[in-house]
Structures are given as structure tokens and as C-alpha cells.
Amino acid sequence: MADDGAVLALTRQLIARRSLTPDDAGCCALIADRLRALGFGIEYIDAGGVTNLWATLGDEGPLLILAGHTDVVPTGPREHWASDPFDPTVREGVLYGRGAADMKSGLAAMVCATERIVARRALRGTLAYLITSDEEGAARHGTRHAVAVLQSRGIRPDYAIVGEATASSQLGDRITIGRRGSLGCNLRVLGRQGHVAYPDKADNPVHRLAPALAELVAIRWDEGNDHFPPTSFQVSNVNAGTGANNVIPGHADVVFNFRYCTESSADGLKSRVTAILDRHGLRYEADWWHSGEPYLTAPGRLIDAAQSAVRETTGLTPTLFTGGGTSDGRFISPWGAEVVEIGPVNDSIHKVDEHVNVTDLPRLSAIYEGVIDRLL
Incomplete structure (x- = not known):
């Protein structure tokens, strides 16, 4: 010893x-x-x-x-x-x-x-x-x-x-x-700031984000295999607001990460997320980072x-x-x-x-x- x-x-x-x-x-x-x-x-x-x-x-x-x-x-x-x-x-x-x-x-x-x-x-x-x-x-x-x-x-x-x-x-x-591989994204959903009493004059990015985010969370991205568990999608942060309780924000930010197995790929996951965001009609900016396969x-x-x-x-x-x-x-x-x-x-x-x-x-x-x- x-x-x-x-x-x-x-x-x-x-x-x-x-x-x-x-x-x-x-x-x-x-x-x-x-x-x-x-x-x-x-x-x-x-x-x-x-x-x-x-x-x-x-x-x-x-x-x-x-x-x-x-x-x-x-x-x-x-x-x-x-x-x-x-x-x-x-x-x-x-x-x-x-x-x-x-x-x-x-x-x-x-x-x-x-x-x-x-x-x-x-x-x-x-x-x-x-x-x-x-x-x-x-x-x-x-x-x-x-x-x-x-x-x-x-x-x-x-x-x-x-x-x-x-x-x-x-x-x-x-x-x-x-x-597992790691793929993350800083996503900003764009809206239009305004007074909460006049929602017709604003565009609430939180409301736009919510259905798309719910769909992303509910998806089973793959089934894994004999060596790896299924790919995991996790949200680590959601943020919006101007600091005032009567203002619709101009944007909403969400940070999420995939820990993915060999049944998925970084490019494939990006494409699937992008398709969902586009289908929900979001205006957005996506800053992706890829830590490794x-x-x-x-x-x-x-x-x-x-x-x-x-x-x-x-x-x-x-x-x-x-x-x-x-x-x-x-x-x-x-x-x-x-x-x-x-x-x-x-x-x-x-x-x-x-x-x-x-x-x-x-x-x-x-x-x-x-x-x-x-x-x-």
C-alpha cells in the first residue's frame, strides 16, 4: 500500500x-x-x-x-x-x-x-x-x-x-x-415595453415566451441508450422586468442547457429548438455555447x-x-x-x-x- x-x-x-x-x-x-x-x-x-x-x-x-x-x-x-x-x-x-x-x-x-x-x-x-x-x-x-x-x-x-x-x-x-455533451443558450425574447394598463400598445415577451418554454420543458428529446440516460433539458434562469410593477418589459431572458447523450447531436438540438421558437412566432436572439461533445x-x-x-x-x-x-x-x-x-x-x-x-x-x-x- x-x-x-x-x-x-x-x-x-x-x-x-x-x-x-x-x-x-x-x-x-x-x-x-x-x-x-x-x-x-x-x-x-x-x-x-x-x-x-x-x-x-x-x-x-x-x-x-x-x-x-x-x-x-x-x-x-x-x-x-x-x-x-x-x-x-x-x-x-x-x-x-x-x-x-x-x-x-x-x-x-x-x-x-x-x-x-x-x-x-x-x-x-x-x-x-x-x-x-x-x-x-x-x-x-x-x-x-x-x-x-x-x-x-x-x-x-x-x-x-x-x-x-x-x-x-x-x-x-x-x-x-x-x-454527456453540454450545449447551452442565452435566449432573449423580444417584445415592446409599455404600461400594463394599455397592453394593446405593448407586446409582452413573457407571455410570448411561456408557451414555447412549456413545450421545450415537456419534450422527451431522446430515449438514451445502454450507456447514457436520456438527454436532459434544464432551465437555469428566467428574467424579465424593468423594476416597476406596472411596466410590461421590452424583453425576457432565459438560460437553458442540454446535457445530451450520443443519441442526439448539438446541431440537431439547436435545429429542434429553433423550429419551436419560430413556430411560436417569437422574435428572439439566441447566443449558443457548446462545451463539448x-x-x-x-x-x-x-x-x-x-x-x-x-x-x-x-x-x-x-x-x-x-x-x-x-x-x-x-x-x-x-x-x-x-x-x-x-x-x-x-x-x-x-x-x-x-x-x-x-x-x-x-x-x-x-x-x-x-x-x-x-x-x-
Whole structure:
């Protein structure tokens, strides 16, 4: 089993760095120093104020990438936390701090696993790290950018492990082998402002929006498949009004998002939404954004290695999962790699008092070590 003290110590060092997206706050430099000492070549593929670390050991054979992010989401009010979110604190066997689960413990576990392997044998292939500080943010200058640069050099990975928090209730009960795509829209429905007492002289955009929105909410967009649940349409914000209670507004805004499976496409969903809006006679402006296509890793050597390593370490056979939000796996999978995501329990991610069980840290590192051993 891995040395629990080593993984805990590095996790605490990373949490102590206030790496609010897209600020890396020196996390990549800390990791790079550890990897450089093992013989890794270190390169930064930075862009747009984002830090992207590319580190490699070896130059032949299968290429396995260990991927992750150093950036974290804002903490919210400090007074809501039991302790300072950037002062990693252990209480009753639990490590608290922003990034403890998402995903600084994963990064620390990967580094410590790599140190143990390199200390005992030569690799049978190439091991690489791809770490960004822009996963929690816009994700334009992070892994997406680094992958484009590396692709232009003719580099093609065989396998990738993303250290996202994927377990449901206990370490090893679930690994992620795919993610749904994400498509969103800021929709503005246009009307004509006027006095509520003279509706004939105005055009109420809320009234125009309501029937179309009701239809969008009621649609079953697809039935999903053996790997993915049905595509989900969710409204995250509706806003209208001038601040006065006797004025019909000139426009109404709605924000919505699709988390879609491989049975639908971004272009197809856009077309269906547009057809509904047009049929209802709306005047509107639609600002679409597309965060990534869905990806799915087929059964193969990586999934076999991941399941075997989890089983060896925890005694559990992990469920193969495709739910949850997006991850940088959506940029790595189209690159040609088999991708799995393995990490700690995700119940506290993005929450107040984010945490991870201290006993899970060496076991997570042992899982990564087991996967690397089986592939390289």
C-alpha cells in the first residue's frame, strides 16, 4: 500500500495554494519539481493566462496520460466553512479544504504513485502528465488548447486517466468511462415595453415566451441508450422586468442547457429548438455555447486495467458510469485515447467544507499505481 503520509502531505501543499480558476497559484510548479526529479521532461503550453503543464518520461511504446486540473471553484462565504478552505485541516480522519476532492487529492495520488513506480522499475512505454488551471472556468485555453498544440506535433496518446472525483459513496465503487455533451443558450425574447394598463400598445415577451418554454420543458428529446440516460433539458434562469410593477418589459431572458447523450447531436438540438421558437412566432436572439461533445470509451485494455486495479485495492468491482457534469476527458477522447476517470468520493465537491477521507488517499494512489503497472 502507498505511504499515506506522502499523499496527504502533497495534497495539503496543493490545497494551501489559492488556485481559484484560472490561477494555478504555483501548483503546477510544485508538481513539475517532483516530476523533474524523476527524469520527466517539463514543458508549459500556456495560453490566455492559463497554466498548462506537459511532462513526459519515455519516448516510445504506448503513451499513457495522467490528466487533471489545479484550479478550484470559489469557496463562498468564509464564515460558512468550519475552517479556512485554504488551510488544509484534518479532523477525525477527514481532510478539509477547497480542492480536497476536486481534484488536488487525485493529483497528489498520481504523483506519489509515479514516484513509487519509477523508484522500482523502468517503464514499458511513455508516461505523461497533462495538467491545466482552466477546467473549472471557460476551458478555452486549458486542456483544449494543449491538446491542439500536441496534436499538431503528431503526438497521439493510447490511454488517459483523469483524476476527477468519480466515486459515489466509497472509493472504488464507480469509475467514469464517458460523459454527456453540454450545449447551452442565452435566449432573449423580444417584445415592446409599455404600461400594463394599455397592453394593446405593448407586446409582452413573457407571455410570448411561456408557451414555447412549456413545450421545450415537456419534450422527451431522446430515449438514451445502454450507456447514457436520456438527454436532459434544464432551465437555469428566467428574467424579465424593468423594476416597476406596472411596466410590461421590452424583453425576457432565459438560460437553458442540454446535457445530451450520443443519441442526439448539438446541431440537431439547436435545429429542434429553433423550429419551436419560430413556430411560436417569437422574435428572439439566441447566443449558443457548446462545451463539448459526449464521449464514451469502449471496453478494452484501459477499462480492464482500471477495474482490476480497483478490485485489487478495494475489493470492489466498480460500476461503469457516464453521468455527472463535463470533464476534460471530452477534449482527450477525440484525440484518440481510451479515457477513464478515477478519483475520490464526489459528494462534497464544489460544496462548503469540501473534504476527502485521509484513509482513501493512499488507496487512490495504489489504484493509479496498479493501472500504470498494467499498461506500462
